[in-house]
Amino acid sequence: MIKLSHVNKRYPNGHEALKDVSFDLASGEMAFLAGHSGAGKSTLFKLITRIEKPTSGQIIVDSQNLSRMRPSKVPALRREIGVIFQDHKLLFDRSVFDNVALPLIVIGMPHDEIKKRVRAALGKVGLAGKEKQLPITLSGGEQQRVGIARAVINRPNILLADEPTGNLDESLSNEIIDIFSDFNRVGVTVLIATHDIRQVERLGKRTLQLRDGELVHDGELIDTPQADSSSEEASL
Amino acid sequence: MSAYFSRHLQVLFSTLGSMRRTPMATINTLLVIAITLLLPSLLYVTLKSAQSLSSNWQGRPQISIFLQKSSSDSTAQLIFEEVQLHPSIELAEFVTPDQALAEYRLLSDNNSSLEQELAFLGENPLPASIVVMPDRASAKPENLIALKEELSNFDGIESVRLDLDWTERFNAMLQVFSRVSVLLSALLGLGLVLIVGNTIKLLIFNRRDEIEITKLVGGTDAFVRRPFLYYGALFGFLGACISLSFLLLAASLVEEPISRLADLYNVNALVHQVNLVEILTVLLIGTLLGWLAARWSVAMHLREIQPR
Structure with a gap:
């Protein structure tokens, strides 16, 4: 579903955010993307959603080559990907x-259908009955869940989540990661960027680990060296 | 198709809604647009009124026929009768040399040097003349010139003077005025596009987050652009509405003094009444200019805003 081959990303200021990154995430797979802040996780998401273009290498999302994608096709790509942002x-x-309705409004869905879907999505993330509130009146965790509802409302094939549990307590984090697992169970490809090693260990899924822009680990985190783990914790 | 319309209707109402949420800024913009549109409309109405004045001109041009000084009274009488019978002439008046002198004295306001000169000449130097008013059908300049040529060929006529100056000058002035108005209107139209364009630019940057997020969730450029185009068109349309009401108010304010002035000059002057076609034209021009301005502004600035 998401395939990167030898992807490099260097920003105009000379910073090399990604160095020769290759991996292949199959359709329906769920994986974590681990690494310190600044390791290149956000850059990777920006490349997959075509916010940024790679300096070199190839990215294929849902059998579309992003390097050759015309700008007019980008909206269609983004409709297939639900993104949960760290800053909501x-x-x-x-x-x-x-x-929550925005992704449906942009595709011109009839209002009645939008209403039904928004209710369902908000129910799913545990925010039923809060439709009319302004986001500012919600807690951080609730805002995060509004973001999740928006990301899944259009039933995308791919879910990308950037630090979805960023500043939530453990039980709330579990809840949110479990929501993603539920979507994965019905066939959605899920990639979660996190430095919350507890969640990675709890679910035991495939983990792509980035360090200074390089992919240093690809697979289940069985043998995490203690020092590395604690440094991940420290970065929280 | 109905989905397409309902989507546009939705954007229309949400744009009206966001205009209402910032009433001061909206009213400001609308007033600027209204005043910018008002000037060309006022020029147009003035021009139309002046044109109707010139075509309804009551004092039709006069032709003065001066007879040869040598011609006798009976010859003069014959010529007068001939002129009177001419089909294009409605009214003819014979002016004897004595009458002409009396009128001249009256106009020159007992000027003593004139009296001295007349005394020196010993006799009345003025010829007999015939003042002629052509009928309505011959009042056009080209007909008048032809009539003048015809009369010049009469025996016993010294010269013919056509008094076209007034209407000609007036029409020439109107032409200059109309050119200047067109130029001024074009400049004001350009100004309007710049004003609305700049307002739209500010709106675009105020809604930066919204544009970014909309693009992130797969909104197309057309979708992102649409509300701003509606903004521009609505600004233009509503501005034109306000402008029209100003125009009608201005017309009703000057109507009374103008008709009083016209009465004094014994002319039939009317303020041009704006008709439906003209109202629709103003609305269309306002809407179109607003839309154009938004289109231009969006093309300039929307590309700069990309998700980060």
Whole structure:
């Protein structure tokens, strides 16, 4: 579903965010993307959603080569990918309903259908009945879940989550990661960037580990060296 | 198709809604647009009124026929009768040399040097003349010139003077005025596009987050652009509405003094009444200019805003 081959990304200021990264995430697979902040996790997400272009290498998402993708095709790509952002990226002057409905509004779905889907999505993330509230009146965890509802509302094939448990307590983190597992169970390809090693260990899924832009580990984290683990914790 | 319309209707209402949420800024913009549109409309109405004044001109041009000084009273009488019978002439008046002198004295306001000169000449130097008013059908300049040529060929006529100056000058002035108005309107139209374009630019940057997020969830450029185009068109349309109401107010304010002035000059002057076609034209021009401005602004600035 997501395939990177020898991807390099260097920013105009000379910073090399990704160095020769290759991996292949199959359709319906769920994986974690681990690494310190600044290791290149966010850059990777920006490449997959075509916010940035790689300096070299090839990225194929849902059998589309992003390097050759015309700008007019980018919206269609982004509709296939639900993204949960670390900073939520909610519209604070719009209600929860409007925020969640946005991906459906952009594709021109009839209003009745939008209503039904938004209710269902908010129910799924445990925010039923909060449609009319403004995001600012919600807690951090609730805002995160509004972001999740928005990411899944269009039933995308791919879910990308950037630090979805960033500053949540453990039980809330578990809850949110479990929501992603549920989507994965119905066939959605899920990639979660996190430095929350507890979640990685709890689910025991495939883990791609980045360090200074390089992919240093690809597979289940069985044998995490203690020092590395604690340094991950420390970075929290 | 109905989905397409309902989507556009939705954008229309949400744009109206966001205009209402910032009433001061909206009213400001609308007033600037209204005043910018008002000037060309005022020029147009003035021009139309002046044109109707010139075509309804009551004092039709006069032709003065001066007879040869040598011609006797009976010859003069014959010529007068001939002129009177001419089919293009409605009214003819014979002016004897004595009458002409009396009128001249009256106009020159007992000027003593004139009296001295007349005394020196010993006799009345003025010829007999016929003042002629052509009928309405011959009042056009080209007909008048032809009539003048015809009369010049009469025996016993010294010269013919056509008094076209007034209408000609007036029409020439109107032409200059109309050119200047067109130029000024074009400049104001350009100004309008710049004003609306700049307002749209500010809106685009104010809604930066929204644009970024919309692009992130797969909104196309057309989708992101649409509300701003509606903004521009609505600004233009509503501005034109306000402008029209100003125009009608201005027309009603000057109507009374103008008709009083016209009465004094004994002319039939009317303020041009704006008709439906003209109203629709103003609305269309306003909407179109607003839309164009938004289109231009969006093309300039929307590309700069990309998700980060």
